[in-house]
Amino acid sequence: MQLLARFILAALMTAVMVCMVTLVVTFINLGLRADFLLQWAKAYLISWPIAAATAFVIMPAARRLTDTIMKKIGG
Numbered sequence: 001m002q003l004l005a006r007f008i009l010a011a012l013m014t015a016v017m018v019c020m021v022t023l024v025v026t027f028i029n030l031g032l033r034a035d036f037l038l039q040w041a042k043a044y045l046i047s048w049p050i051a052a053a054t055a056f057v058i059m060p061a062a063r064r065l066t067d068t069i070m071k072k073i074g075g
Contacts, residue, residue, distance in 0.1 A: 010055035
């Protein structure tokens with residue numbers, strides 16, 4: 001996969017996933033209080049770059065592992 005395409009895929013995929021996870025976890029931990037959006041945004045802004053960088057680095061290995069698993073299960 002081209003480097004730019006891999007970067008865009010990692011950025012988009014993790015942006016949505018981190019958005020949902022931090023939203024739910026922030027709500028579970030804090031409830032719907034006055035500073036909920038501020039606390040959620042803080043969690044999102046800390047988590048998303050970490051998730052995006054991790055996905056970008058791990059994606060080639062994950063694709064190879066997926067291919068290996070699919071071959072073993074006959075897919």
